Amino acid sequence: MKKVYINSIASISPQKTYDNCNFLDEITEYNDTVIFAQDPDYKQYIPPAAARRMAKGIKMGVVASKIAMDEAGIETVDAIITGTGMGCMIDSEKFVSAIIDNNEQYLTPTSFIQSTHNTVAGQIALGMECKAYNFTYVHSAISFESALLDAKMQLENNEAEHILVGGVEELGAHTTKVHRLINHIKPEPVSISEVLHSKTEGAVFSEGTNFFVVSNEKTKSCYAELVAVETFNTLQKEKVSEAIETFLKENNLKLDDIDLVVFGNNGDVDFDGYYNKLSEGIFSKTQQVFYKHLVGENNTVSAFGVWLASKILKTQTVPEIVKINKINSSEIKTVLCYNQYRGQNHSLVLLRKC
């Protein structure tokens, strides 16, 4: 079986992450319940004629994919695989609203065409003129990991050499309103320094995208080796430690071999216990970082965790703003990312310095 490498990365998030030369050097402070992605100059990447039908999620996905492709130094890929929990919400809301407002009459094609979950992967392929495997996984908080796992298996089996894989979410006004009604969004604004110790339920909702070129050959731009990915639809809080130890054992590792763990704490008082149990338990002697205080919560934000881990492994620096504890590893060789959303759809991504 071939090894799998993350050869390039790209992120558009509520922080200024779209420039790969920076690594959280400048932090945008938020004190809100919903935060939006910071826009790069879309016109620099997408011709105006093509951009005019694209909602924000599509633009973000297309631009992030171009940034990742540029960094990898390749023109095309053998597969484009995306993950999205909610899909293209803005056009979906537009289309459904038009059906209701116009009494099922006068339906226009654009928002319908652009509203499907695989629109982003489709638009990337159109722009790249890539007729290869094109797939979108839709599975709540493990949508991105499902895409990553598919890519990893294809590369390991040498069915592909380079695969573009990413996750994307955009905020739609109506969907946000619904999530607020069911208390999935925090009842009051929370600043980024308060998220970790928040005493309220719900999360700070957000949008964004993260793309990666993963290959079975290491290039100069390589960030990390993608060692293993595992997902769990359900996992009791008491069983997470055991699941992680089994996962590590399957990869011939012990807890001590993990130099840094990336947690997905979002400040939800009802569900952060999953992380706290690990933080105070099996990983109490391990360096810990988190990121959702900076970029909020959405179904594929765990891809930002992989972006963060990749950056840390390549640069061997850990920005102060993401540190949970005071432990500092002298060299960061192996990183584990753990995420769950509302106690369901858990994921483990294991990365190694390359």
Added chain:
Amino acid sequence: MSELKEELKGKIIEQLNLEDVSVADIADDDALFGDGLGLDSIDALELIVMLDKDYGIRLSDPKEGRKIFESVQVMADYIEEHRTK
């Protein structure tokens, strides 16, 4: 008539998301498709729906659109003659 033409230009810009175009940029006789504004077949469908929704004009043959959507001037003439609302 000139009011209708201004209205049409505004609707074309808004409904077809022509971000970098203003009402002043569209001359009455500019071609909407091809070399002019560069609209395409999806835009034609959007315009057919707009005629029906805003002016009560239902095109039985979508091919008719080719002539009607030649320019803002031609569109306005057609709407003046056939509008039911």
